[in-house]
Structures are given as C-alpha cells and as structure tokens.
Amino acid sequence: MTYETVIGLEVHIQIDTRTKMFCGCSNCFGADANTSICPICMGYPGVLPVPNYLAIRRTILAGLMCNCEIARFSKFDRKSYFYPDMPKNYQITQFDLPLCGSGHLDLSGKTLSGDLIPEKTVKITRIHLEEDVGKSTHFATCSGIDYNRAGVPLMEIVSEPDMKTPDEAYVYLRTLRAVMKYAGISDCDMEKGQMRCDVNISVRPTGASYLNPKTELKNLNSFKMVHHAIEYEIERQSDVLNNNGELVQQTRGWNDDAGETYVLREKENAHDYRYFPEPDLMPIRISDAELAAIKEEMPETPTDKKVRFVEQYHLPDYDAGVLTSDMDIAAYFEICVDSGGSPKKVSNWIMSELLRELSRVDVPITACPVPPQNLVALLTLVENKTINGKIAKSVFDEMFSSGKTADAIVVEQGLRQVTDTSEIIGLVRLVIAENPAVVAQYREGKGTALNFLVGQVMKLSRGKANPQLAVSSLKTELD
Ligand SMILES: [Zn+2]
Numbered sequence: 001m002t003y004e005t006v007i008g009l010e011v012h013i014q015i016d017t018r019t020k021m022f023c024g025c026s027n028c029f030g031a032d033a034n035t036s037i038c039p040i041c042m043g044y045p046g047v048l049p050v051p052n053y054l055a056i057r058r059t060i061l062a063g064l065m066c067n068c069e070i071a072r073f074s075k076f077d078r079k080s081y082f083y084p085d086m087p088k089n090y091q092i093t094q095f096d097l098p099l100c101g102s103g104h105l106d107l108s109g110k111t112l113s114g115d116l117i118p119e120k121t122v123k124i125t126r127i128h129l130e131e132d133v134g135k136s137t138h139f140a141t142c143s144g145i146d147y148n149r150a151g152v153p154l155m156e157i158v159s160e161p162d163m164k165t166p167d168e169a170y171v172y173l174r175t176l177r178a179v180m181k182y183a184g185i186s187d188c189d190m191e192k193g194q195m196r197c198d199v200n201i202s203v204r205p206t207g208a209s210y211l212n213p214k215t216e217l218k219n220l221n222s223f224k225m226v227h228h229a230i231e232y233e234i235e236r237q238s239d240v241l242n243n244n245g246e247l248v249q250q251t252r253g254w255n256d257d258a259g260e261t262y263v264l265r266e267k268e269n270a271h272d273y274r275y276f277p278e279p280d281l282m283p284i285r286i287s288d289a290e291l292a293a294i295k296e297e298m299p300e301t302p303t304d305k306k307v308r309f310v311e312q313y314h315l316p317d318y319d320a321g322v323l324t325s326d327m328d329i330a331a332y333f334e335i336c337v338d339s340g341g342s343p344k345k346v347s348n349w350i351m352s353e354l355l356r357e358l359s360r361v362d363v364p365i366t367a368c369p370v371p372p373q374n375l376v377a378l379l380t381l382v383e384n385k386t387i388n389g390k391i392a393k394s395v396f397d398e399m400f401s402s403g404k405t406a407d408a409i410v411v412e413q414g415l416r417q418v419t420d421t422s423e424i425i426g427l428v429r430l431v432i433a434e435n436p437a438v439v440a441q442y443r444e445g446k447g448t449a450l451n452f453l454v455g456q457v458m459k460l461s462r463g464k465a466n467p468q469l470a471v472s473s474l475k476t477e478l479d
Pocket of ligand 1: 020023024025036037038039040151
C-alpha cells in the first residue's frame with residue numbers, strides 16, 4: 001500500500017510594534033519578568049482595551065503580501081479558557097470575521113537538502129489578529145509565569161491542508177518568514193518566540209478522498225525540527241496503517257534528542273471556547289482610502305523580486321530564487337551590482353563562497369565581514385587578471401576571516417598573477433624537462449596529460465601563473 005500525506009500549518013507571528021495590542025505597555029523581549037504589564041493586559045476588572053492601529057494595519061499588510069481578500073468589516077471576539085498564562089481567563093481574538101480571508105503563497109527557496117523547491121502554491125485560509133499569552137517556566141518544585149508577553153499583538157496564519165511533503169512545509173515556513181521580513185511586519189525570530197508553528201498532519205492511502213484522524217504537532221522550535229517531525233510522523237502513521245492499526249487524533253510533541261514525536265494529549269474533543277463578540281471593542285471598518293494607503297506601503301514580494309532579478313539582471317531562475325529567498329541577501333546582491341559587479345559573477349560568489357562561509361560561522365549576511373564593495377573589488381582583481389580565479393578563492397577566505405580588503409591581501413602575500421610570458425615559458429620548459437613520461441603520453445594523444453602538466457606549472461608558480469597563458473605556452477613548447 002502506498003500512502004500520501006496531508007499537511008496544514010498554523011503559524012503564529014508576533015507583530016513588531018512599540019506597544020502591546022490593547023494597552024500602552026512596551027512590546028519588548030528579554031525584559032525582567034513582569035515589568036512590562038499593567039491593569040489592562042493583566043485583566044483587572046473594569047479596564048477597557050484600546051486596539052493598536054499599527055497592529056491592525058500590519059495584519060492587513062500581511063494579508064496583502066499573501067494575496068488574501070481583505071475584510072472591509074471585521075471584529076474582535078472573546079475566546080474563553082482557563083489557564084495560568086491567560087490572566088483575563090479569555091483571549092481577545094477573531095472568530096468568524098477575521099481581517100484577512102482566503103489567499104495564497106507561492107513557495108520559493110531551497111529545501112533542507114539545498115535543492116530549489118519545484119513550483120507550488122499553498123492556499124491560505126485566513127489571517128486573524130489576537131493577543132499573545134504569558135509564558136510559563138517550570139522548575140523542579142514550582143512554576144513561574146512571565147506576563148510581559150501577555151497582550152503582545154499576534155497574527156495567526158492558517159494554511160489549507162495543501163502540503164504533501166516535509167520539504168513543502170519547510171519551504172512554506174521559509175517563504176512566509178521571508179514575506180513578513182520583506183514587509184517589516186516581524187523579524188520572525190523563532191528563538192525569541194516571534195514565530196511559532198503547529199503542524200496538522202495525517203496519512204491516507206494514495207488517492208483516497210477521506211481524511212484519517214490527524215496528529216497536531218506542537219513545540220517545534222525550528223524549521224528543521226518541523227521537517228524532521230513531519231518525516232517521523234509520516235513513518236509512524238504509515239506503520240500504524242500497515243499493521244492494520246487505527247489512527248487516533250492526538251497532540252504530539254517533538255523530542256529533538258531522541259528524534260521522535262511523543263504523545264502530549266490523547267483524543268481531545270473540541271473545546272467549547274464560548275466565543276462571543278468582544279463587547280468592549282467596536283467592530284473594525286476598513287475604508288477604501290485606508291486600504292489604498294496600506295497597499296501603497298506594500299514592498300515588492302519575494303516572487304515579484306525573483307521575476308525582476310531574472311528580467312533585469314538576466315539571472316537564471318535558480319540564482320534569482322536563492323538570492324530573493326532572503327531580503328538581506330537580495331539587498332547585498334543589488335549593492336554589489338550597483339557598485340559595478342557583473343550580476344552573474346556576483347551571484348556565483350554569493351551562492352557559493354559567501355553563503356557557505358556565513359553558514360559555517362552561523363552569521364547573518366547583515367553582519368557579513370566582507371562588505372559588498374569589497375567583494376566587487378575582489379571580482380575586479382580577477383577581471384583585470386591581477387589574480388586568477390583559484391587564488392581569488394583563498395583571498396576571499398582571508399577577507400572573510402580578517403576583514404581586510406582584497407588589494408591589501410594580494411600585496412601582503414605577493415599573490416599577483418604571473419602574466420610575464422618569458423617567466424611562464426621558463427616554468428613550462430622546466431616542467432617538460434622533469435616529466436618526460438607524461439610528455440610522451442601527450443604526444444601519443446592522451447588528453448589528460450596536458451592537464452597534469454598545466455597543474456605542474458601552476459604548482460611551480462605557487463598558483464600565481466595565469467592559467468590561460470600556462471596552457472598556451474605549454475602547447476606551443478610541446479608542439
Ligand atoms: Zn499592559
């Protein structure tokens with residue numbers, strides 16, 4: 001029996017605002033526990049919430065970035081539940097009239113294994129605006145609660161169950177994060193809890209039209225964990241079905257050390273949250289003028305930027321996809337090109353050397369020790385044949401670790417390319433004299449013999465010989 005997987009994601013993203021959703025407390029991360037709270041976010045009796053206008057605008061902007069229908073009439077609701085992290089015993093959220101309705105996101109960027117994702121569109125069900133809850137920390141004998149996070153503006157983005165593989169879910173999250181960062185809505189830093197993700201996943205026989213009971217995966221702290229947890233669940237659920245077992249609805253967590261999911265809660269019946277319209281807040285009406293003003297704020301989406309990079313810089317689709325998957329990488333690329341770099345050459349260097357080194361030391365491109373202008377200066381040295389391509393790579397590594405410019409390194413280490421023909425011919429004659437057997441092979445027509453001899457010339461010159469000159473001089477001398 002073969003199976004197919006049905007995956008839907010619920011993503012919570014904190015909105016970057018100065019103050020909380022319904023009060024004037026600072027929306028800050030990392031302050032001392034319970035120092036950014038007030039009677040409103042602590043739910044004292046008789047207080048009145050006042051909505052944060054910027055949070056509403058940014059949620060609508062998020063909807064526009066995700067091609068959603070924007071509601072012209074929307075409202076807040078109360079969701080009742082009792083849990084220590086919720087001081088009011090209800091959460092202000094949106095139930096039946098969310099700010100953003102159906103939309104879609106075109107996936108772009110690389111999978112976990114580094115391949116570019118094939119074309120895929122994921123439908124978005126809705127985006128609604130709510131307030132975050134406090135954060136519990138559990139110790140051996142007691143628990144502590146920090147309410148600084150209670151009342152922070154939070155968006156929930158619900159996708160349709162459109163995804164079928166761990167790769168699609170992984171790239172969906174990356175695309176969503178890229179879009180939010182592009183629009184300045186959130187930094188989506190998962191370590192700070194600014195982006196959190198629940199995965200709904202179920203497996204069924206290929207081609208079936210029914211859905212098996214789903215597993216809800218929680219506490220996934222990185223995109224990588226989402227990928228691994230989905231892989232594990234596909235295996236686990238397929239095994240259950242192969243053994244004629246029955247899947248049951250479960251909430252499961254992910255144990256990263258063990259590399260497996262575990263049961264958090266069994267077969268939950270739907271909660272009765274007793275939703276009702278929040279009586280302390282007026283409904284929201286979005287006028288034509290307001291919607292037009294928010295549309296004005298819309299930056300280029302990653303998809304638009306990718307199309308533009310292909311057209312404007314004549315880059316292959318693959319390059320444009322990698323460069324635009326992150327707004328900061330795209331910006332770095334464009335500064336390089338504006339500083340006179342050739343687009344395809346700049347792109348090659350960013351995609352290979354630069355991104356490799358950044359990921360090795362785990363530094364974002366915004367903190368790259370090689371500024372764009374310095375990378376372009378290095379490429380210029382290759383272009384005008386001051387150094388050859390191979391030396392350029394070692395110069396780059398030195399630039400990356402020391403922060404020095406290419407010019408300084410080339411001068412310091414005497415790396416200037418040898419383009420003096422007589423000097424190269426001297427080396428060529430030496431190599432021919434020292435390798436009679438290989439020279440004989442060359443004369444018998446063995447193609448690889450020439451490569452070996454070129455290698456020897458380069459070695460003798462300590463990598464500094466101009467490779468084209470080495471080849472042509474060798475050929476002339478041998479023939
Ligand atoms: Zn407050």
